[in-house]
Amino acid sequence: MVIDTKLCIGCADCVVACKTENEVPEGYCRDWIAEATSGTFPDLSLEYRSERCNHCDSPPCVHACPTGASFVDEESNVTLVDPDLCTGCKSCIAACPYDARFVLPEGYVSKCTFCIHRVREGLDPACVSACPTRCMHFGDLNDPQSDVSRLLRTRSWKVIAPAAGTEPNVYYLT
Amino acid sequence: MEELITTQKLNPHIDPVLHIWGWEVPVYLFLGGLAAGLLLLGAISVLRGEDGRPTAQRLLAAVTPLLALGMGALFLDLEHKVNVFRFYTAFVVTAPMSWGSWILLVAVPVNLLLVAATARSVWPGSMAGLEQRVPALGRLASFSEPRTRVLAWSSVVLAVAVGIYTGILLSAYGARPFWNTAILGPIFLVSGVSAAAGAIQLVSRSQGERRWFERLDVGLLVVEIVLIGLMLVTMLSGPLQTRQAATLVLGGPLTVAFWVLVLAIGLLLPLALETWQLRGARLPAFLAPLLVIAGSLIFRFFIVEAGQMTGWIAY
Numbered sequence: 001m002v003i004d005t006k007l008c009i010g011c012a013d014c015v016v017a018c019k020t021e022n023e024v025p026e027g028y029c030r031d032w033i034a035e036a037t038s039g040t041f042p043d044l045s046l047e048y049r050s051e052r053c054n055h056c057d058s059p060p061c062v063h064a065c066p067t068g069a070s071f072v073d074e075e076s077n078v079t080l081v082d083p084d085l086c087t088g089c090k091s092c093i094a095a096c097p098y099d100a101r102f103v104l105p106e107g108y109v110s111k112c113t114f115c116i117h118r119v120r121e122g123l124d125p126a127c128v129s130a131c132p133t134r135c136m137h138f139g140d141l142n143d144p145q146s147d148v149s150r151l152l153r154t155r156s157w158k159v160i161a162p163a164a165g166t167e168p169n170v171y172y173l174t
Numbered sequence: 175m176e177e178l179i180t181t182q183k184l185n186p187h188i189d190p191v192l193h194i195w196g197w198e199v200p201v202y203l204f205l206g207g208l209a210a211g212l213l214l215l216g217a218i219s220v221l222r223g224e225d226g227r228p229t230a231q232r233l234l235a236a237v238t239p240l241l242a243l244g245m246g247a248l249f250l251d252l253e254h255k256v257n258v259f260r261f262y263t264a265f266v267v268t269a270p271m272s273w274g275s276w277i278l279l280v281a282v283p284v285n286l287l288l289v290a291a292t293a294r295s296v297w298p299g300s301m302a303g304l305e306q307r308v309p310a311l312g313r314l315a316s317f318s319e320p321r322t323r324v325l326a327w328s329s330v331v332l333a334v335a336v337g338i339y340t341g342i343l344l345s346a347y348g349a350r351p352f353w354n355t356a357i358l359g360p361i362f363l364v365s366g367v368s369a370a371a372g373a374i375q376l377v378s379r380s381q382g383e384r385r386w387f388e389r390l391d392v393g394l395l396v397v398e399i400v401l402i403g404l405m406l407v408t409m410l411s412g413p414l415q416t417r418q419a420a421t422l423v424l425g426g427p428l429t430v431a432f433w434v435l436v437l438a439i440g441l442l443l444p445l446a447l448e449t450w451q452l453r454g455a456r457l458p459a460f461l462a463p464l465l466v467i468a469g470s471l472i473f474r475f476f477i478v479e480a481g482q483m484t485g486w487i488a489y
Contacts, residue, residue, distance in 0.1 A: 015182045032183035034489075038176040041275040049286025051183075060348060066272035067260040085260050091271050097349035097486035099192060102185035107254035132180075161486045163413070164348065 001078055001150045003050055004173040007135035010048035017130030030112040052112040053100040054168030055079045064095035078116050097164040107144040180489050192482045198251035198265040200474040205244030207362055209237045210337035211370025215355025217329035229378040237285045255473050267322035270343045281332040288325040291318035337363035344481055351419035355408050361401045363449045365470045368394040372466035388448050419484040428480055436476050
């Protein structure tokens with residue numbers, strides 16, 4: 001996923017779309033908006049970011065899960081949780097540097113799935129589809145002709161907390 | 175550096191500060207460490223053939239109940255309890271919690287066999303009566319006795335594994351800078367053995383045995399204090415995240431908890447009392463060992479809390 005911070009206005013439509021699409025219970029969220037201010041007054045800059053699970057290439061949540069409930073889907077490289085295997089031990093939550101996971105009232109862990117059910121049907125994740133500024137892009141980074149690959153080749157970008165060593169797959173164009 | 179404000183991010187127990195583990199996990203880690211310490215000291219006593227220090231061998235019988243209590247506390251912490259059996263339908267080599275589950279599964283039967291192997295010498299009277307009522311116990315003792323040394327050596331290895339595991343469980347979380355140092359494993363092991371030495375002193379009726387474990391405990395407390403100091407040094411000489419994590423106890427919100435509760439009351443006070451007693455002072459015999467055990471518990475509460483207060487992103 002690639003998100004253009006120059007276009008994001010922090011409207012939280014992505015958050016509402018996610019809650020609606022995935023029936024996220026009230027009081028919980030799979031994605032959120034971060035307002036990042038940097039610099040020193042009066043030389044400040046503000047950046048809006050739509051954040052979520054980074055579906056890392058080296059996912060510490062998967063490594064820390066004692067039952068195999070957290071896993072990387074081989075077909076899509078998306079990190080998912082199997083509720084039938086999850087004990088709710090919260091090891092994956094402790095392991096995630098992005099605090100992207102939470103426990104549902106039912107007792108198992110939940111998080112962003114990149115709307116894998118939509119992606120398998122050839123659709124974009126709900127957040128990407130709903131974004132009114134078209135700041136969000138979703139695709140296959142292994143395909144050099146995909147939108148996301150071309151954006152990363154032509155624009156400067158960053159990832160969140162790269163030093164955590166998780167090799168995140170949500171990129172922010174700067 | 176950037177200042178972050180988030181909207182819509184208010185997941186229970188995650189935001190604004192991570193608090194996924196309450197009293198259950200520190201209690202589990204404490205009971206696991208205490209059980210590991212008792213197993214280690216008891217097994218060493220068996221290997222050395224020490225008749226003068228029977229309590230260490232008697233308390234081998236407390237190891238499995240303590241582990242069971244600890245696992246009970248962990249069970250209470252699980253949010254999806256119906257799936258608890260899933261710990262034993264997988265072995266995930268990268269997950270310390272998975273290692274711990276399987277190590278505990280091996281430690282319990284080995285401990286029970288070691289108890290059976292030593293039962294006739296440790297409880298000669300009671301065992302004779304028990305064998306008459308439950309002949310299977312006699313057969314179990316007869317089966318275990320010729321294997322005592324193998325069982326004792328296995329217990330030493332398993333005790334060290336369980337003791338270190340209780341610390342490695344936390345230190346493996348790179349996302350929590352306060353935990354992310356491998357020295358936590360040895361600290362938890364030493365702390366667990368120290369608590370076990372305290373427990374033996376509390377239960378023992380022999381002045382000589384109490385004195386022996388008091389001397390051992392003094393050494394263990396000194397080692398623990400040095401290791402905790404080294405942990406802070408490691409954190410302060412590490413990357414930004416661990417340096418920031420260290421400030422929790424160097425002027426931050428856990429400063430008083432660390433210096434007063436963990437260090438002064440949990441470690442230095444029992445160390446001073448035990449040293450004083452060894453030099454001939456007459457103090458209530460239960461005081462120092464009770465403080466050692468309480469200190470070991472407080473330390474785990476402190477560490478579990480501190481780690482959850484640290485992370486990579488200041489949401």
